[in-house]
Amino acid sequence: MKRIGVDVGGTFTDLILWDDAGQVVVHKTPSTPADPSVGTMEGIGVLAERAGIPVSDIEMFFHGTTVATNIVLEHNGADVGMITTDGFRDLLHIARKKRPLNYSNHQDLPWQKWQLVRRRNRRTVTERIDATGTVLTPLDEDQVREQVRLLRERGVGAIAVCFLHAYRNPVHEERVRAIIAEEFPEVFVSLSSQVAPQYREYERFSTTALNAFIGPKVSTYVTNLADSARAAGIGEDVHLMTSAGGLATARSACEAPVSLLTSGVIAGLLGGCAIGRASGYPSVITLDVGGTSADVGVAPDGKLRMKHLLDTRIGDYHAMVPMAEVDTIGAGGGSVASVDEGGMFRVGPRSAGAVPGPACYDRGGTEPTSTDAMVLMGWLREDSFLSGNMTVRPELARAAVDTHIAQPLDTSLDRAAMGIFKILAYSMTEAISLHSVRKGYDPRDFSLVAEGGAGPLFAWHIAEQLGIPRVIVPRHPGIASAMGLLTTDLRYEIPTTVWTSSAAPDVDLIATQMKRLEEEARSQLRADGVDDEHISMERSVDCRYMGQGYELRVPAPDGEIDEGWVAATAAAFHDVHGRTYSQRFEDKPVHLVNIRVTGVGAVPHIIIGEIETGGEDAGPAIKATTRALFWREEPSAPEWFETPVYDRALLRAGNRISGPAIVEQFDSTTVIGINQQATVDAVGHIIMERKSA
């Protein structure tokens, strides 16, 4: 079977074609932000040509996109109207009333400055449902009709319907949808009881409004892409990566575009999991470093973890949807180094971007960046840029580092360059430790997968700092994300609030709701054309100790729901709480707040094939020798080392390399530190470990 993964980023679109024989063809092309489907379809044409097949031979198409993310970050979504409960017009404006910065009179409150729904279009109607789901005040349908007509006259592109306690009883929201269908059938509609059926009104309304805000544009994009793919004869429907690390069909993605908000960054983590598995190391930490930012993910046993409710945001908006834990920080090849007026050495988060870019690019940038530092340290050679058809001027890097860092700090150029690297690497180390050590995971149990153009430059040092025993540099670090698209399944998660205590659990309620969720998930997958034999269900429960304010997500057992099931779930919660907070209170009752079902529709995954075997001697792959800067122990003086440069394409399984060494390939450079040795494994991954003493 021939499958393609297409990962559309802000600058580049990465494409990968994979067949069951393990043949891999990759392609990188500039993104076309005006209509990303144009660049995508053109790229697919080139990819197929390189593989020597017609486009119509492609059977499956998997896609990761930042379309949804960009609409939110650039504030250019639809004009949204809102129908909400009388008396609660401004919940989106008040939000959780906590300002982002403590010490600032001049900050903006993003939800007020860039409103998802302007106040004039937030319309209220008489209705009220209480916490038990009982209707206290019936819906005034005439008012609904009047407000929908007003919104139609104003030409809104989407309507969010948000009533209090609709997660418990959606009857009023559903009635409003029926009225909208009569009065304004062409408008995009989002119901809070459907988009995020859980208690916490602000987060639910915000998620629903976000869905409406991005809905029209995202569904147009997805529909266009699916139509183009179909027209080109590509076999199955387009599958899109969701924030939770599963796939959705085009149809599902159009209904719940909010599930695509972090689509673009999840695939890198999934790719890392597959790479780790292929090399026999399932527990991975992934580090994907590009020009302006770095993505960090942690997957114990190759399983994604979901973010805490307080952390599921996009930009400054809350989105109460499952998001796999991947963090993006402002650290990359373009990160700018400076010495501030108080004499402190700083690197990032500001980036020189592609324009003006690092000083050595000679595009007008004069400030030193981490790329300039690595040119000075001899890790990035002029030749390596040349294979990317670019010329660089090391003397400009030297001048920038000298003027802006070495002179103000009264230190040598070598130390200044090393400092830029180490300080930037430290911010990545911190991000990884935030998601590992501080969540109760020991980095010594993981392997670090280096991805992106710059990840393999940093990984060796970060692994040393955190005591991660092993670095894996995949065969194609630059397209690990695109590959990740081909390694997961259709996954639809549906939650509901049950609000019951383990001390006196409402077992019937849980059982009834669980059954309903499983049926919903199953019918969703059937509608996507998945056979029953490929469908499975996963359960989880959001729990907290009675009286706490925030839940933790706990995997829950399969099988019949009874007192024993509740006890097993509570036991699992004690473990998760203990891991997260180093405290467990087994005598306290556990509050089961939400239950969740994830319907999984199995999709065949790619298999990473083996490469040609060679001996231990990697000598034949050496293409040059260079001088490169390293240091022996922390903190110590930098020294210059004679360093061999290897050609990645010539490495063979079984080759061994002793650090210091540099490995170059088309779109990435790998550094092997002086304390490390590396082996090329059967599937062509470089496995780097610390030299034994």
Add this chain to the structure above:
Amino acid sequence: MTALMPTTGVSLAGEATRTWKDVDVDPITLRVIGGALNSMAKEMAQVLYRMAYSSLIRESEDLGAGIFDVNGRELCESDSTPMHCGSIPAYIRGINRRLAGTYQPGDVVLHNHPYHGAAHSPDYGVMIPIFWQGEHIGFAGCTGHVSDIGGNFPGLCMDVVDVWAEGKLMDSMKIYEAGVRNDMLIQHILDNVRTPEQNRGDLEALIACARLGERRFTELLEKYGLDTVMSAAERWMDYSEDMLRRRIREIPDGSYEAPIGYLDDDGKNRGIPLKVAVRVQVDGDDVLVDLTGSNDQVPTAFNVPFEGSVLPTAVSAIRTILLDEFLTEEFVPQNDGCFRPVKAYAPEGSIFNPNFPASCFARFSQVNRVFDSINLALAPVLPDRAIAGSSAALCAIAYSGLAADGESYWVYIEINEGSYGGRNGKDGMDCVDSLMANTRNNPIEELELNHAMRAVRYELREEQPAPGEWRGGIGSVRTWLMEVDTFLGSEADNRSDPPAGALGGHDGRSGAFIRNPGTDREEVLFSKVTQEVCKAGDVLEIRLPSGGGFGDPLARDPQAVLDDVEDEYLTAEDARRDYGVVLDTDSWTVDEVATRELRSARAAA
């Protein structure tokens, strides 16, 4: 703590005892240790609020956490709410006066005495001494506001006779001694509060938080050694001090006075406003916040602990204005260095420096007024930094009652938001916690699931915002229906002296509590009530203050005025009267000619 000197005041900065060797730290290691200190404080705070029980800790992040040296000098602190920043050093000085020389590894100390450093008594503080190679070298500490401390009234208190009536005091109590837990003492503490289960959970969260700090700091020492870590910490404190002093030097030397402000009353003697006098003196790179002339101390809980609350406020206000995080690219960490250039003075026996044993439980409205006055004092000389008057109060309401079992209490404390004054270049922020407060609200749906209260309304106030070139922020209105008989306690203010306009902007709007509005039982309540009873079926409407305007309203962009009308903040009449803007409400456009004429006629008048 040295004696108060009228000419210089005192600061929160501590004295260094160098038990380590000062060494050179290279710039890279310096950055790494600085980053590690900040992230350990942040991590401590996160553990505390995510596992806490009290809604004030978990939702409001009414907590502080950090690492301190043996004298309580702050090496790093979490940025949770400004009110807690800089209060922990005073707790440590408080416990040191009793316990210095007795610390052992494995000790855990609980403290809440407001005359010995506590911010106020409901803010439990937990301190753990950190040992390195057998030597006591510092503390990991944190504070958090618990739901009830067994005072005269559940949750909050106002009309109480003294500090013993406001709650149970714990002065430097070792709840663990050399690793051995004193269960009997802990039981005694919990037996004497109305919310024992919640307080037990919060105490465990505080201990977990401080232990985490102890562990993380020890790991840092293991990696770099005591001399390097402490020398780097010194350098960071000097850095923060230097950055703040640079900005202070840019203000012309002088004495800047805010308009005298008035608090409504003391919660008992109705109709007698309390004076707040704030003078900011700038002298080179030093600032003094002088509260001379403010009211004498009052016979209720409406006094302010000087060390634990006035000093952190002075620091936060100056830091906010001069190193505004939005306008400053560099992150300047919160530590002892920020305290050094800022001193405060309040006469003994005044509301800002009461004499023992006056109660000082309810202090937030007063310190927020001080912060607001510092802004107003500096607005003429720093128009690009300081802002118009904000909702300079805090509206806290404790709802409580006997639970269905008839034995335990339910207590729910709600911190209602405020709003900000207009700013040069931007309208004031609407509906948000202001100045020293920065807390989250609780989901309405959660409250309705937990308590017998039903939300009727939660929206922006319908009255128009304070006019200005940059209009004032808008406060909210929140209405609760009590489904059972409910006790009410409140600490609020800003009924009689609304947020002030600046540089030609209009004054904002006061707040209000109205019981059963729009009925024949309508009744306006005082801002501070003690054990007021609401019957089942009663409705309470809470209106929060709206901030003052900044600059001349006639200079406001007419398009912005039109937008405000379309968003139903203003009527077309308001636009004409207050802004000199004439609108065509059929086409929703500005009548530019008529507007120009009206505005020039107004300017000539």
